[in-house]
Amino acid sequence: MLKRTAVLIDAGLLRVKIKQALRAQLRHVGASLHRADGSLKQIHDLTTPQEYAARVVRFAKNCIEPKQEEIYRIFFYDCPPYEAGPSPIKPHPLGAATPIVEPAAITHQKQVMDILRGEEYFAVRTGELSFDGWLPLSDSLNDVITTGRAFTANDFKPLIRQKGIDLKIGVDTTLLAKDRLVERLVLVACDSDLVPAMKLARREGVQIVLVSLGASVKKLLKEHADIYRKPRY
Numbered sequence: 001m002l003k004r005t006a007v008l009i010d011a012g013l014l015r016v017k018i019k020q021a022l023r024a025q026l027r028h029v030g031a032s033l034h035r036a037d038g039s040l041k042q043i044h045d046l047t048t049p050q051e052y053a054a055r056v057v058r059f060a061k062n063c064i065e066p067k068q069e070e071i072y073r074i075f076f077y078d079c080p081p082y083e084a085g086p087s088p089i090k091p092h093p094l095g096a097a098t099p100i101v102e103p104a105a106i107t108h109q110k111q112v113m114d115i116l117r118g119e120e121y122f123a124v125r126t127g128e129l130s131f132d133g134w135l136p137l138s139d140s141l142n143d144v145i146t147t148g149r150a151f152t153a154n155d156f157k158p159l160i161r162q163k164g165i166d167l168k169i170g171v172d173t174t175l176l177a178k179d180r181l182v183e184r185l186v187l188v189a190c191d192s193d194l195v196p197a198m199k200l201a202r203r204e205g206v207q208i209v210l211v212s213l214g215a216s217v218k219k220l221l222k223e224h225a226d227i228y229r230k231p232r233y
Helices: 011-028 049-062 103-117 138-147 165-178 192-203 219-223
Strands: 003-010 069-078 089-091 097-099 122-126 128-136 156-163 184-188 207-211 227-229
Touching: 003 011, 003 049, 003 165, 011 049, 011 069, 049 069, 049 103, 069 103, 069 165, 103 122, 122 165, 128 138, 165 184, 165 192, 184 192, 192 207, 192 219
Parallel strands: 003 069, 003 184, 069 122, 184 207, 207 227
Antiparallel strands: 089 097, 128 156
């Protein structure tokens, strides 16, 4: 008998992996990874919202083992793009007014989230983003130290942190287990803050499958998973 299974995906973790895969495809065919201004191409440069959403759906459904599990629901945890009022501008370390998030990136992510809300079995859960300042890019910092050149605007990236995602994953994990809605949970996450919810779910008889996407997973997180599964794309 197939086990009723929910898939819970940290979208930020998956986004990094998809970006890496898309850039690897460009390298494979010898195409440039950079824009005309020298900055690296981002998600909205590399794929359309429709193509990106299709990748997410394919990945989520591939998290299910068809001979063992049936989908109950796919929970997708993401944050709407950061927008600081009517214009997403903050003072840059060099004194310039620089967009924290490019308008094209904002539009792209909103469209992706709208598409996923309409997909079968998908439930999109949202957190929020906070802007915590600017950080120099590691490659740029090394170059400045080596060559002695001055910093430019392209040498910095905004430090944006997501809030509320781990909490919502933990709450849903707890509720799904306590209400006996599923028999197995597939977690696409790597934060050890989820351990208390994982422990509770297992005490309720729910099996935990951990999918890490190759990210560094703390030993404690692995200890409280029943199955450690490699992702399939």
